[in-house]
Amino acid sequence: MSRLILAIDTATPAVTAGVVRLGDDVELLAEQVTVDPRAHAERLTPNIVAALDDAGVAAGELDAVVVGCGPGPFTGLRVGMATAAAFGHALGIPVRGVCSLDAIAVGTAGDVLVVTDARRREVYWARYRDGVRIDGPAVNAAADVPVGAAAVAGSPEHTALFDLPRLAPVYPSATGLVAAVADWDSEPEPLVPLYLRRPDAKPSAGAR
Known part of the structure; x- marks a missing residue:
């Protein structure tokens, strides 16, 4: 069907x-x-x-x-x-x-790092083996990402920060x-956003 x-x-x-x-x-x-x-x-x-x-x-x-x-x-x-x-x-x-990030990694082979723009000079990242996530997602400065991969995919300006061959998937x-959906027959889980850090907006001190 x-x-x-x-x-x-x-x-x-x-x-x-x-x-x-x-x-x-x-x-x-x-x-x-x-x-x-x-x-x-x-x-x-x-x-x-x-x-x-x-x-x-x-x-x-x-x-x-x-x-x-x-x-x-x-x-x-x-x-x-x-x-x-x-x-x-x-x-x-x-x-x-x-x-x-899983959607970017789909179809990749071997050990691949996927990165996207997290702003503040940081990247969102996850590592995959044959398209299956083995680490992450997380947010770090590029220098602090535990690479452990043979290639990198994701946003071009951020993949360029890693000395790895670049793969085609960008977005x-x-x-x-x-x-990337693992199971189509089970009941869907509630939608949970992966922010990984707090929003930039902060309540004012006078709002307490």
């Missing part, structure tokens, strides 16, 4: 929405990606609408939603996860969250997000 799945990720500067058919394999029907770290809220819904239109799929035909849960910045993750939850609630379909893709 095949499933039609809406895949969303806003954990990186890429605002990704795609429609995937999951059967014996993972087939991309359509994908819309806008790379702009300040456009998550503005571009996600238009990208979803465009992906559905390009795929020739009505929202009511969807069987599930998959969303990247980070690690990523507070604002970006909130946009993606809230939108995914809203679609799931409105359509009465399950919403499954995955680690966004989470719709097919990677769907392939």
